[in-house]
Amino acid sequence: MVGGVGRKEDRKTAYDAGMMKIAYYPGCTLKTTARSFEKSVIASYRVLGIEYIELEKWTCCGTYFSLAKDDLVHHIASIRNLIRVKEAGYDRVVAPCSMCYNTLKMANEEVRNDEEKAYRINSFMDEEEDYRGDVEVLHPFDLLREVGMDRVRGAVKKPLEGLKVMPYYGCMLVRPEIAALGKGELPGIMEDLIKALGGVPVYTPYNIECCGSYHVVSNPDFVMARARDIAKKAVMEGAEVIITSCPLCHYNLDRMQLEAKRKWKDFKEIPAIYFSQLMAIAFGLGKKDIALDGNYVDPRPLFEAKGLV
Amino acid sequence: MKDGVGAKGKKVANTAMNDEAEEEKKKVTIYIMGKAYEVPAGLTIMKAVEYAGFQYIRGAGCRAGFCGACATVYRKKGDYKLYTALACQTAVEDGMYLTQLPFVPANKAKYDIEKIEVSPNTLIKFYPELVRCVSCNTCTKSCPQDLEVMYYIQAAIRGDIEKVAKLSFDCIQCGLCAIRCPAEIAHYHVAQLARRLYGKYMSPTPKHLLERIKEIESGKFDREMEEIMKMSIEKIKKMYAERDIEGATEARAKAEKD
DSSP states (O other), rough: OTTSSHHHHHHHHHHHOOOOOEOOOOOOTTTTTTTHHHHHHHHHHHTTOOOOEEOOOOOOOSSSSOOOOTTTGGGHHHHHHHHHHHTTTOOOOOOHHHHHHHHHHHHHHHHHHHHHHHHHHHSSTTSSSSSSSSEEEOOOOHHHHOOOOHHHHHHSSSOTTTOOEOOOTTTTTTSSSSGGGGSSSOOOOHHHHHHHHTTTEEOOTTTOOOTTTTTTHOOOHHHHHHHHHHHHHHHHHSSSEEESHHHHHHHHHHHHHHHHHOOOOTTOOOOEEEEHHHHHHHTTHHHHHOOOOGGGSSOHHHHHHOOOO | TTHHHHHHHHEEEESOHHHHHHHHHOOOOEEEEEEEEEEETTTTHHHHHTTOOOOSSSSOOOSSSOOOOEEHHHHHEOOOOOEEEEEOOOOOOTEEEEEEEEEOOOOOOOOOOOGOOOTHHHHHOOOOGGGGGOOOOOHHHTTTOOOOOOHHHHHHHHHHHHHHHHHHTTTOOOOHHHOOOOOOOOOOHHHHHHHHHHIIIIIIHHHHHHHHHHHHTTTHHHHHHHHHHHHHHHHHHHHHHHOOTTHHHHHHHHHHHH
């Protein structure tokens, strides 16, 4: 096993020593349009004593978990990525992108719970070792629960001083139940995080509403209207910024607000950033790690005005 | 059937057979496009096909594993798998059913390399079928060069042109990946575009090359060239044979010592 990193018994020792290593699955978007997510999530988790070790070999997760019962070929990418995690000597992998997290987790549960499908997928991938779901798929939020909010609070150098933050879960972290971060509709983890960073979570009926997802390709007006509704509600409830962990939600909320502003002159924008950027800000990290420069609705004025960046 | 066997037949002396002759005697049965032929073990597929009496008009090139012309598909008796290989680099095995692909009709985009705008979407623009990849890994399994074909296709989808260029560097364009791909991607053409883009627009220009070009253009080597042009063939041959390749003299000395 590489570096005594994965197994449960080694984990406590690793944490105690100040650096717990975990296999990191980036996914395509964190390497392209969501570089700010990758930079900030790696940097902020390092502060918490968690080091993301990127898999040497990985492919697209498949983007979504195909729900057609006989569409096994679309699970192969996910399963092979999990096999690569094992080959690298880990038994857990963290996937920050909500879509990747959901897809990997669903595929993992599929081979755990359906012997016949597992058999068919494994016999197709005849060059890899058989896989039966023995890797744990985690979201960075799972790791927050593991280290505890005391540790997060302890890492805060620039408390958010009551900054009002809307935690936007979207769909992939809460649906379906088998992949959900917690039981019930609201996992609550983002709220706990916001509080630990010194902010105030803002509840709206849209916290777990769908952003319109990939309809942005074929029906951008529909997604624009959804982005408008979500942003409008956030502003109405007093939020100053929206946080998310999904690059697609982020794109839809960020970019489509620009379109909404063009269409409805009195529309008031609200910046949307990744939760890890908020962590990096509160942890007092450098500009490169916070990476606030890639947004359509510029979040910098807000944080500059508050003296946080 | 025994096409060609006579031509290769060899009289063996009455004395005890040496190992080479023993090897020569050992025959394997291969099936070329369904028909059985007995050929000496140890031959490459290409030589075995010729031994059997066929003549290559297409599907053979350098005969040294570099040109990618001799893409071969085969199966072994009792095995469902379709294997791929270069005919000039792979030894025959008993019970091989084989055929060769003289040409792969893969989709090839037209472009003017001088006029391409490089962006993360460039490869997808010319080869939109890239996104049909489901990571089945069939391409990687089919590659006779043992390249990580699937991983460079995945890099291509992400627009990581540099990674595509580097992972595909040893591609010899045989086309076996494309012929096996269930998503009908033309991997080798995508990779070639990536290497061209990387070479032209992305890789750093080496300083020493620019300096050398300047030297050449300023006429630094003109006199030497003129001298060589006037030399006799014999003298040029001698010079060539005696030339010192960087490190070669040293390596030779070491080999002799060992």
